[in-house]
Amino acid sequence: MKRHILICGASRGLGLGLVRAFLDAGWQVHAVVRELRPASPLDALRTQHPETLHVITCDLNRLDASCRIEAALHGQRLDCALFNAGVYGPSHQDPRQAEVDNIGLLFLANAVAPVRLAQQLAGQVLDGGVIACMSSQMASVELALAADMPLYGASKAALNSLLRSWQAQLPELPWSLLALHPGWVRTDMGGDAAPLSVEQSANGLREVITRQLGQSQCAFIDYQGQPLPW
Numbered sequence: 547m548k549r550h551i552l553i554c555g556a557s558r559g560l561g562l563g564l565v566r567a568f569l570d571a572g573w574q575v576h577a578v579v580r581e582l583r584p585a586s587p588l589d590a591l592r593t594q595h596p597e598t599l600h601v602i603t604c605d606l607n608r609l610d611a612s613c614r615i616e617a618a619l620h621g622q623r624l625d626c627a628l629f630n631a632g633v634y635g636p637s638h639q640d641p642r643q644a645e646v647d648n649i650g651l652l653f654l655a656n657a658v659a660p661v662r663l664a665q666q667l668a669g670q671v672l673d674g675g676v677i678a679c680m681s682s683q684m685a686s687v688e689l690a691l692a693a694d695m696p697l698y699g700a701s702k703a704a705l706n707s708l709l710r711s712w713q714a715q716l717p718e719l720p721w722s723l724l725a726l727h728p729g730w731v732r733t734d735m736g737g738d739a740a741p742l743s744v745e746q747s748a749n750g751l752r753e754v755i756t757r758q759l760g761q762s763q764c765a766f767i768d769y770q771g772q773p774l775p776w
Contacts, residue, residue: 548598550624551755552615552670554578554606554663555631557588559733560680563748564630569595571752576622578602578615606631607651607659612666619670626676626755627667629660634735635697644697656701661708673720674760681705681725681766688775706766706776713764722758726751727768742769 551568555561556577565588568575575598582589582601592599602618604611606629635652636644660679671677684692685702692699706725713723731747732740750769757771766774 548572548574549626550574550576550622551626551628552576552578552619552624552667554615554627554629554660555680556601557582557586559735560728560731560744560747561630562587562591563744564628564751565591565599567745567748567752569598571756572598573625574598574600576600576602576619576624578604578606580605606663607654611659612663615663615667616670622670624667624671624675625759626678627664627671628676628678628680628755629664630680631660632656632680632701634695635701639695639697641696649697652697652701653704656698657704657708660705661712665712668721671721674762675721676724676755676758677721678724678726678755678758679705679709681727683727683768683774685725685727686766686775709764710776719762719764722761723764724755724758725766726754727766727774729769 551573553564556565557579565575565577581603592601602615604614633652633655636648664677682702684695684699685706687703709723709725728747728751729742730736730740731742731744732738747769754771766776768774
Protein backbone atom coordinates (compact mmCIF):
# COMPACT_ATOMS: atom_id res chain seq x y z
CA MET A 547 0.00 0.00 0.00
CA LYS A 548 1.33 3.43 -0.96
CA ARG A 549 1.87 5.82 1.94
CA HIS A 550 0.21 9.24 1.81
CA ILE A 551 1.61 12.50 3.18
CA LEU A 552 0.12 15.98 3.37
CA ILE A 553 2.79 18.71 3.17
CA CYS A 554 1.52 22.20 3.97
CA GLY A 555 3.77 25.00 2.70
CA ALA A 556 5.29 23.23 -0.30
CA SER A 557 5.93 25.89 -2.93
CA ARG A 558 9.64 26.55 -2.36
CA GLY A 559 12.66 26.00 -0.14
CA LEU A 560 12.45 23.20 2.39
CA GLY A 561 8.78 22.52 1.66
CA LEU A 562 9.52 21.88 -2.01
CA GLY A 563 12.53 19.78 -1.00
CA LEU A 564 10.27 17.66 1.21
CA VAL A 565 7.89 17.10 -1.70
CA ARG A 566 10.80 15.84 -3.79
CA ALA A 567 12.15 13.66 -0.98
CA PHE A 568 8.86 11.88 -0.35
CA LEU A 569 8.15 11.46 -4.07
CA ASP A 570 11.59 9.89 -4.47
CA ALA A 571 10.71 7.44 -1.68
CA GLY A 572 7.51 6.39 -3.46
CA TRP A 573 4.98 8.22 -1.29
CA GLN A 574 1.78 9.78 -2.56
CA VAL A 575 2.20 13.51 -1.83
CA HIS A 576 -0.61 16.02 -1.26
CA ALA A 577 1.11 19.41 -1.40
CA VAL A 578 -0.67 22.50 -0.07
CA VAL A 579 0.31 25.96 -1.36
CA ARG A 580 -1.30 29.38 -1.37
CA GLU A 581 -1.25 29.38 -5.18
CA LEU A 582 0.26 27.21 -7.90
CA ARG A 583 2.13 29.39 -10.33
CA PRO A 584 2.49 28.17 -13.93
CA ALA A 585 6.02 26.99 -14.76
CA SER A 586 7.00 27.05 -11.07
CA PRO A 587 9.19 24.21 -9.72
CA LEU A 588 6.15 22.64 -8.03
CA ASP A 589 4.15 22.84 -11.26
CA ALA A 590 7.02 21.13 -13.07
CA LEU A 591 7.07 18.38 -10.45
CA ARG A 592 3.34 17.89 -10.87
CA THR A 593 3.89 17.39 -14.60
CA GLN A 594 6.65 14.85 -13.88
CA HIS A 595 4.58 12.98 -11.27
CA PRO A 596 0.94 13.28 -12.40
CA GLU A 597 -0.16 10.17 -10.51
CA THR A 598 1.65 10.73 -7.21
CA LEU A 599 1.65 14.51 -6.67
CA HIS A 600 -1.64 16.19 -5.84
CA VAL A 601 -1.52 19.97 -5.39
CA ILE A 602 -4.08 21.73 -3.17
CA THR A 603 -4.35 25.53 -3.19
CA CYS A 604 -5.31 27.08 0.13
CA ASP A 605 -4.41 29.97 2.45
CA LEU A 606 -3.27 28.08 5.56
CA ASN A 607 -3.99 31.05 7.84
CA ARG A 608 -7.70 31.06 7.04
CA LEU A 609 -10.17 29.56 9.50
CA ASP A 610 -11.70 27.45 6.74
CA ALA A 611 -8.37 26.04 5.50
CA SER A 612 -9.04 22.60 6.94
CA CYS A 613 -12.40 22.40 5.15
CA ARG A 614 -10.75 23.12 1.81
CA ILE A 615 -8.03 20.55 2.44
CA GLU A 616 -10.47 17.87 3.60
CA ALA A 617 -12.63 18.42 0.52
CA ALA A 618 -9.58 18.11 -1.74
CA LEU A 619 -8.47 14.87 -0.05
CA HIS A 620 -11.83 13.20 -0.89
CA GLY A 621 -11.70 11.06 2.23
CA GLN A 622 -8.12 9.84 1.71
CA ARG A 623 -6.50 8.93 5.03
CA LEU A 624 -2.91 10.04 5.68
CA ASP A 625 0.16 8.35 7.09
CA CYS A 626 1.62 11.76 7.84
CA ALA A 627 0.45 15.38 8.02
CA LEU A 628 3.41 17.77 7.93
CA PHE A 629 2.95 21.49 8.57
CA ASN A 630 5.94 23.37 7.20
CA ALA A 631 4.68 26.88 6.36
CA GLY A 632 6.04 29.79 8.35
CA VAL A 633 7.39 33.34 8.20
CA TYR A 634 10.47 35.16 9.52
CA GLY A 635 8.55 38.07 10.98
CA PRO A 636 9.71 41.71 11.07
CA SER A 637 13.28 42.19 9.89
CA HIS A 638 14.21 44.19 12.99
CA GLN A 639 13.37 41.25 15.33
CA ASP A 640 13.16 43.78 18.18
CA PRO A 641 10.33 43.45 20.75
CA ARG A 642 10.60 47.20 21.38
CA GLN A 643 9.55 47.90 17.79
CA ALA A 644 6.95 45.15 17.49
CA GLU A 645 3.53 46.20 16.22
CA VAL A 646 0.21 44.43 16.40
CA ASP A 647 -0.11 43.53 12.73
CA ASN A 648 3.30 42.00 12.12
CA ILE A 649 3.48 40.21 15.47
CA GLY A 650 -0.05 38.90 15.03
CA LEU A 651 0.84 37.48 11.62
CA LEU A 652 4.09 35.98 12.94
CA PHE A 653 2.43 34.06 15.76
CA LEU A 654 -0.58 33.12 13.65
CA ALA A 655 1.53 31.72 10.80
CA ASN A 656 4.22 30.03 12.91
CA ALA A 657 2.26 28.75 15.90
CA VAL A 658 -1.52 29.05 15.92
CA ALA A 659 -2.40 28.18 12.32
CA PRO A 660 -0.24 25.03 12.11
CA VAL A 661 -1.56 23.60 15.36
CA ARG A 662 -5.14 24.59 14.53
CA LEU A 663 -4.86 22.82 11.19
CA ALA A 664 -3.19 19.80 12.76
CA GLN A 665 -5.99 19.48 15.30
CA GLN A 666 -8.69 19.92 12.67
CA LEU A 667 -7.12 17.38 10.32
CA ALA A 668 -6.05 14.86 12.97
CA GLY A 669 -9.00 12.64 12.09
CA GLN A 670 -7.52 12.19 8.60
CA VAL A 671 -4.31 10.69 10.03
CA LEU A 672 -4.19 6.93 10.48
CA ASP A 673 -3.49 5.45 13.91
CA GLY A 674 0.24 4.90 14.11
CA GLY A 675 0.88 7.77 11.70
CA VAL A 676 2.70 11.05 12.25
CA ILE A 677 1.58 14.63 12.77
CA ALA A 678 4.59 16.96 12.53
CA CYS A 679 5.16 20.71 12.66
CA MET A 680 8.33 22.45 11.50
CA SER A 681 9.87 24.03 14.55
CA SER A 682 13.45 25.18 15.17
CA GLN A 683 16.19 24.71 17.74
CA MET A 684 15.54 28.39 18.50
CA ALA A 685 12.24 27.26 20.06
CA SER A 686 14.12 25.62 22.92
CA VAL A 687 13.91 27.80 26.02
CA GLU A 688 16.67 25.74 27.63
CA LEU A 689 19.13 26.11 24.75
CA ALA A 690 18.42 29.87 24.41
CA LEU A 691 19.71 30.10 20.82
CA ALA A 692 17.36 32.82 19.56
CA ALA A 693 19.29 35.90 20.71
CA ASP A 694 19.65 37.15 17.11
CA MET A 695 16.07 36.22 16.13
CA PRO A 696 14.07 36.61 19.36
CA LEU A 697 10.65 37.19 17.82
CA TYR A 698 11.00 34.28 15.40
CA GLY A 699 12.30 32.08 18.23
CA ALA A 700 9.40 33.09 20.47
CA SER A 701 6.89 32.16 17.76
CA LYS A 702 8.45 28.70 17.42
CA ALA A 703 8.51 28.32 21.22
CA ALA A 704 4.78 29.12 21.14
CA LEU A 705 4.33 26.38 18.52
CA ASN A 706 6.10 23.85 20.76
CA SER A 707 4.05 24.96 23.75
CA LEU A 708 0.80 24.45 21.84
CA LEU A 709 1.91 20.97 20.79
CA ARG A 710 2.70 20.01 24.39
CA SER A 711 -0.64 21.41 25.54
CA TRP A 712 -2.41 19.37 22.89
CA GLN A 713 -0.57 16.25 24.03
CA ALA A 714 -1.67 16.93 27.63
CA GLN A 715 -5.31 17.16 26.53
CA LEU A 716 -5.28 13.68 24.96
CA PRO A 717 -5.69 10.54 27.09
CA GLU A 718 -3.24 8.82 24.73
CA LEU A 719 -1.58 9.59 21.43
CA PRO A 720 -2.90 7.62 18.46
CA TRP A 721 -0.01 8.96 16.33
CA SER A 722 3.38 10.54 16.88
CA LEU A 723 3.22 14.29 17.50
CA LEU A 724 6.48 15.93 16.48
CA ALA A 725 8.19 19.30 16.59
CA LEU A 726 10.97 19.08 14.00
CA HIS A 727 14.18 21.08 13.75
CA PRO A 728 15.37 20.93 10.12
CA GLY A 729 18.90 22.12 10.83
CA TRP A 730 20.40 25.32 9.45
CA VAL A 731 19.45 25.05 5.78
CA ARG A 732 20.44 27.07 2.71
CA THR A 733 17.05 28.63 1.95
CA ASP A 734 15.84 32.21 1.58
CA MET A 735 15.48 32.33 5.37
CA GLY A 736 18.59 30.32 6.24
CA GLY A 737 20.92 32.19 3.88
CA ASP A 738 23.88 31.06 1.79
CA ALA A 739 26.15 30.47 4.79
CA ALA A 740 24.00 27.63 6.13
CA PRO A 741 25.86 24.28 6.19
CA LEU A 742 22.96 22.08 5.03
CA SER A 743 21.47 21.81 1.57
CA VAL A 744 17.72 21.53 1.18
CA GLU A 745 18.20 17.94 -0.01
CA GLN A 746 20.22 16.94 3.06
CA SER A 747 17.66 18.35 5.46
CA ALA A 748 14.63 17.03 3.55
CA ASN A 749 16.05 13.53 3.21
CA GLY A 750 16.93 13.48 6.89
CA LEU A 751 13.46 14.64 7.90
CA ARG A 752 11.90 11.99 5.65
CA GLU A 753 13.88 9.28 7.42
CA VAL A 754 12.97 10.68 10.85
CA ILE A 755 9.28 10.71 9.97
CA THR A 756 9.42 7.21 8.52
CA ARG A 757 11.05 5.87 11.69
CA GLN A 758 8.35 7.53 13.79
CA LEU A 759 5.53 5.59 12.10
CA GLY A 760 3.95 3.35 14.72
CA GLN A 761 5.77 5.00 17.66
CA SER A 762 2.92 7.22 18.96
CA GLN A 763 5.05 9.61 21.00
CA CYS A 764 5.46 13.35 21.41
CA ALA A 765 9.00 14.51 20.67
CA PHE A 766 11.11 17.54 19.75
CA ILE A 767 13.80 16.17 17.42
CA ASP A 768 16.12 17.33 14.65
CA TYR A 769 16.57 16.15 11.08
CA GLN A 770 18.94 13.39 12.29
CA GLY A 771 16.50 12.12 14.91
CA GLN A 772 18.40 13.65 17.83
CA PRO A 773 16.19 14.89 20.72
CA LEU A 774 16.21 18.55 21.66
CA PRO A 775 15.25 20.04 25.05
CA TRP A 776 11.89 21.76 25.06
